Structure formats: C-alpha cells, structure tokens
Amino acid sequence: MTRAALLADLIACLGESNVLTGEDAAPYLTDWRRTVTGRALAVLRPGDSGEVARVVRLCAAAGVPVVPQGGNTGQVAAATPDASASAVVLSLARMNRVRAVDLDNDTITVEAGCVLQAVQEAARQAGRLFPLSLGAQGSCTIGGNLATNAGGTQVLRYGNARELALGLEVVTPQGEIWDGLRGLRKDNTGYDLRDLYIGSEGTLGVITAAVLKLFPLPRAQRTALIAVPGLPQALQLLQRARAGFGAGLTAFEVMSAACMRDVVQAFPLQRMPFADLPGDAWCALLEVSDSEDEQHAQERLEAVLAAALEEGEALDAAVSVSGAQSAAFWHLRESITLALAQARACVKHDISLPASRIPDFVQSTDAALAAAFPGVAMRVFGHLGDGNLHYNLLPPEGASQTDIQRLVHDRVHQAGGSISAEQGIGQRRVQDLQRYKSVVELDLMRRIKRALDPQGLMNPGKVLSADSDGVLP
Template identity: 65%
Template sequence: MRAVDELIGLLGAAHVLTGADTGPYVTDWRGRYSGRPLAVVRPGSVHELADVVKWCAARGVPMIPQGGNTGLCGGATPDETGRALLVVLTRLNAIRAVDTGNDTMVVEAGCTLQAVQQAAHDADRLFPLSLAAEGSCTIGGNLATNAGGTQVLRYGTARELVLGLEVVTPQGEIWNGLRGLRKDNTGYDLRNLYIGSEGTLGFITAATLKLFPRPVAQCTALLALPSIEAAVAMLARARKGFSAALTAYELIAANCLQAVVECFPEQRLPFDDAARAAPWFALLELSDSESEAHARERFEAVIGDALEAGLVSDAAIAASATQSRALWRLRESIPLAEKAYGKNVKHDISVPASRMAEFVATTNAALQAAHPGVEHVIFGHLGDGNLHYNVACGTAYTEEALLARQSEIHALVHDRVHAFGGSISAEHGIGQLKRDYLPRYKDAVELDLMRRIKAALDPQGIMNPGKVLPG
C-alpha cells in the first residue's frame, strides 16, 4: 500500500504496524469498542510526529491519538472504516528536565504516570496525581482526559498540576508553551484549552508539571460507616481537623470490598465480623509536613471523636507503610474485581457532596423500580463529589440482558445527576461513550462554542473525529 510505504519512509518499518500487528492497540481497555485503523504509527520524537501530522493533513487522513490505552470511554479507539491513522505516543517517554528550585519537571506525553511519580520521588519531590492504572496510563492521556484520581481533594485534577504544554497542531505545527511560570497573563489560556480535549484539538507531546514537597508522614485508615450521611459528616470533621493535610477521602460500598476479597483471597478486610457488616466504608489519608508523631496525634484525635459521636462504627488505622499499602490495594482492586465479574453499566459522575446521600438513595430506588434486581456498585472520591456509580447484573439478569437495558439505565442515572446539579463525566472524559448525551445535558450555547473552537483549530476535522462532540 502506497500510504504505508510513505509512512515507513517517515518513521521506519519497525514503527508502522498493519494487519494483526495492530491488535494490541485497536480495542479499548473495557473491551467495549474495537476498530480497524489504516495503520498504527509510533513516532519517536515531536518532529517525527509533526511530519506524520503534516502527511495526514495533506491527504485528509483522520488521526486518533493514543497513550497507554487505559481510557474508559472509547476516546482512543479507531472506527471500523480503516481510514484513520492510530498514532501511539509511548515512544515519546523522556523526562526532559527536573527543576527543584522551581518545583517543576518537563516530561513527554508517553511517560507512564508511575515513571513521572518515580522521577519526582528521586528528586525528593511529590507529583500527586494517583490512579489505579498508573503503571500503564500515560501523562498525555491523563492530560487529554483531565484525569482526577485519589488526591484531587488536596491537589486538584490534572489540569491544576500543569504549568505549560508542548502541542503539535492538526496542521503539523509545534507550539512550545512549556514555560514553567505560575503567573503568565500574556493572552488566551491555550494550555487549559488542550487539557481535557481528548485529542480533538491537537497532540499534547510534553508538559511542564508542578512538583510538591514530599510529606514527612502519612496516616491511613479504613472506616466502617452506617450510612452515606455519616460519611459526609465524617468528611466535614476530617476537613476541619486536618485542613489541607487531608489528601484523600474515598467512599466504598460494602459489596465492592466483598467482591475484592472474593476475587483476590490474599486480601483481607481488617475488621471483625460486626464491622464487616457495615454498609459503607471510607478510606482516608492524612499527609503531614511536621512529624510522624504530630500526624498520628491529629489522626487518632479526629477519628476517636468520630467513634465517640457514632459517625464511625469501627476504624482500622494503618500502623505501618505496609499496612497503608494494603488498605489502598483494597480500593485500587475494585475495578479489577468488577472486570472479573463481567461487564456492567458504568457511570463516572459528580454531584455536590452535600447532596450525595440523597442522590444515591433516590437513584437506587428509581433504578430498582425500573429494573428490579440490579445490583448497585458504588465507590469513588467523595472528597471531591465524584462517584463511580455502576449498575451490575445482580441475580436478576444475565450480562446480555443487562446490557440490553444500558441506554435506559444511562438515561435514568444521567437525568438524576442533571437534576441534582451534577455532571455526567467527572474524570473519565466523554470519548464515544457519552458523546451523544451532551446535547441533553450541556448548555446549547456552550456546546456551540465548543464546536466553533474545534472548527477554528481543526478545520479539516481530522483530529480524533467522532469523539467528544456529537455529530
């Protein structure tokens, strides 16, 4: 094929894949979306990528950016036409610079999140973005979806951890915006335009990231709770008692942890039988800049008061880093346990924390009325109002029967989210999965502005077509 030969001329045969060799790249992590690309290309530098983009722009060839392929909304998967070029950025994986004086680092888009965290650690700094997929997800993908994770409560989403970007435009131009400045009022904020755009406006190829001091001490606890109302009240107490030192607060339904210990028998819940029967759990973490003793004193005082007040029925406080990792492993294993049990109907939603209990109770009731017997699989980042509100087969449905009701379930849940002043996408993006829901929930003027931005930056419509914006 002439097109493939020309691409080989740009990148070399080892980095232009066709046929069966494209297999690892063409299906999303959940197995929901699969496509057929013209080819998979793996540029090794920003200039090679720019050459590929110019080649595509000259021929009107669509381009699909992909990092670690861990996305959950089909945002990095080609369609079935065989026209699009799937552009994998994992070879752009250099840590270009670490500046401890400015508390910044410049990294390329193909670096795994774990590699970035390690580079920061090696420099005695912290890069706080933390996700279950951090060993395989890439910084480019994290920024393309404005990833959240477990420490948004203290440090914010990916967008808030970035000072500058390098971007290849849909025309093959290279924008060098890697300035490591915390104040720069020289025009439009292009950085924030590209972050969260899911590759529909250009290729993020590198970023200047913020670094933070590493905490002197961390304390972790798993709390057994009688209700979501108690979890919200405990969050308020933790915020008052710990202030900015509260770095994580995760809400977990009991059936999620039960699924983890059933799928992974080496993991255990650190409670007696009475506490294991609690309907809800919270995993919270304090990061202290003073001392281990200071952290432990604050931690035990706040949790002790909550136990006395009846907000918490039991608490397992990690006594070591090993025990802390074990508690976090329980939380991080929930998506793997979900996957082991089969497909379910997933929702990545946000609702004001103050209304979370009412939202869950009323939405659960509405789902049971419409689809009796479904199972509610609920966990997420209560500290920033983000829940993974998933609906599983339970004992009433087969996987096929549940997925046949998927559109109805999505509509019901999303309508409820909208009624509560929430968002149908908190941290996973839009991709293909939620693209066609946007007109129902997004302001028409806002959606039109998004279309105009897309048309201005990508007039050919070749950057990740079919994602984010409805047709």
C-alpha cells in the first residue's frame, strides 16, 4: 500500500481533521524534555477504541509502525517517533471520557486519554479518592500512566499505577480489542494479561481504557516539612513515622538543602519555613491521612515530631494548619524539577534501591563522582518511602554525560537497585537496559514481544533494541 493510499484510508476512518500532517503534527513530535524530535507519516487522533482498532489494522496491513502517545509528559522519549517519518503517532487525547463510577465496588472506568487530574476530580466529586499523584498530573494521561507504571508521591501507601488498576481494555498489534475491563479484586483464571500491558510502554499494544480503584476520602490530612541533619536521620524518621501512623502515612519525600535553595532562588515568591538550613542538611516532606478528624491527625503528628526532635532525628519542623499551607509545602517539592530546568545542563537519574541502602549509596556515590568529576554539584531528591531517588547532578564543563551516567548506574546495579524506578526505558535507556538486565531476562522479554507483536510495529525502538541484523525484537 502506498503512503497516499494509507493516508486516504486513515482519513476515511477518522475524518480529515483527525489525521494531522505538516505543521499541524509538529507539537506531537518532540518529547517533553525537548531533546528528541522525530518525524511521522501522520498524527492520528481516534475518538474511541473501535477507531483505534481500525487504525491499527490498517497500519498492520501496510507494515507501518504505530507510536502511542498520551500527554507526552514522559522523561525518556517513549512517545516520540524516530526520524524516518515511517511511523504514525497515535494520540489518545480525544478519548477522555469517564465511562462509569461504581461506588459500591469503589471503581472508576475511564478512557486512556483522561488527564490524571480530571480522574482525581471525578473521584472527589463522587466522594472518593484516586490517589495517583504526579507533578505532571495536569497534563499526563491515564493511558500513559499505565503504560509506564507511573509512581508519584503516594506509592508508599497506595502503590504504583499497576496496583491501582483492576482491568484494562487494549487494542492488540493485530487490531483486535481485548475487553478486560473487569472490576475484580480476585480473578485467578490464568496469565495476568493486565500486568503484562502495564509498564510495557506501548510496545505490546495500545491501552484504551481502564478500571481503576477508588478509596475513601480521608477525613483529615496534615503535612509537615521537617529539617533533618542527613539521610541517615531521614531514614530513622521514616521508620518512626511508619510505626506512629501505620497506613495513615501516605507520603515521605526527601530533598537536599541545595534543591531547596535552587527553588527559592528560581522562584522568589516561594518561601522556606526555616530561616537557616545547614548546607549538608536535608528536608523531609511527610503527609498523614487520618480517618477520624483534624484534631486527631494533629495530635498524632505532633507526638511523632516531638519524639523525632528529642532524639535528634529532626532539627526543626513546620506543620501545615490549612490546605493552602500544605499545598505550599508540596509546591516547594514539585518546583525542584522546574528550578533545575533553569540551571545549566542537568544529568538526571531515576533510580531505586532498598531504602535501607540509600544513605550509604548517596554518600559513597557523591564521593566517587566528586573524585572523578571535580566541581560536580549534586541535586538529589525523591521518594524515600518507596526507595526512589531522582539522583541528579550539575556536571562541570566538559564532563561526559555518558561517563557520569555509567558511573552512577554501575553503582546502582552493584547495590541491587534499578536504573529506572518510575520513568521507564523509552528511547533514552535502551542501551542501559541491555547492560544491566540479565541475558535470561532480556530473552524472555524478547520472546514476549515477538509473540504478541511479530511484525515489530508497536512503538519500535523503545524498551528493546533491534538485534545485530537490524531486525526489531
């Protein structure tokens, strides 16, 4: 089939306004970090799962690759086509309907193009909580969250996106629709296809809808920003908070003092509650949800913080007394990435380790980087509660980003960690995956890819690399 014939068939399927080419397609072709720009045969905007299936069938018959795209907020260019202009970008943005809310089953069924914040608001309007929370929640979509198994700030209590999904609707690489939209918490009937597609970054099929778990809204929430002498004390504070709050501890973040100074410098309207934070100190951001009332939440939090201050695990603490103050604390945390974007080139790492190993890892890796790259400046923050750090640094001029990342990732691997905690592999980390995954793991992944997508048309070049003959896995 010629390019012109395929485009004509796609226009007949979707309508001319939903098959974008030329300048109209440009906004979909560059990744969020604006370092990778591809080209596409067209950008397609289906309106429902039936149209997705028809588009995929047309592309499969023509041998044309398909690059699924949600909100295009990813960090690893997983939703960006290559430079060949041979693929279509499949934007799910029009598929943004809430299909159903089942309060008796505590579930919400939504389409893949629903923006995360819209799902949170729909849940709240129904008197429920959908707890997935990310810095990009105003623009990232549920399909992308599931395709990357997104994490965020409340993984400590509620888990990653995988733990929040009960069922999926997926269009296969052959253009079939798998209706797995079952709101079941127990279903022991064979292989778990849902978990296979979640985290696959669009390389095995296109997630078009999902049944998601809902939770009761907390009666009260309290947030505390706490200055701690260092990461060992932050870890001690985490254990104290877990013992004191149990399942009520919904978030536990850490941020280096350098990150906090960057935020205040970049955004002067933001204020730190601590007048003088030592250079080697850290901040912990702790959130507690309570099923009783505001007073009960306040008393529990004050008791834990008083013990932490007495034991030297905390230097100072500021506790929110209103929703606005809590939002201001979170705004400080969420502004770190924006502040770093204003600095010189930042080398980013999204790593995970057992929480118990994080203090030693940071101390020893900071020292190793300082010895290998004099003048390097660390900017570390992340989700200590679930062992995920955004281990970022500002390199000295002339330093090799590849060498820096190799040093960091080698040390993560040696410590039994992961080089991608919540952002995925995409294009950026394909070679890293080859280096750190075992031969057996890679072979199993390739077998799954070949079995489900024998033509290799679903999001090629992402997660798995081509073999030595240039054949897609």
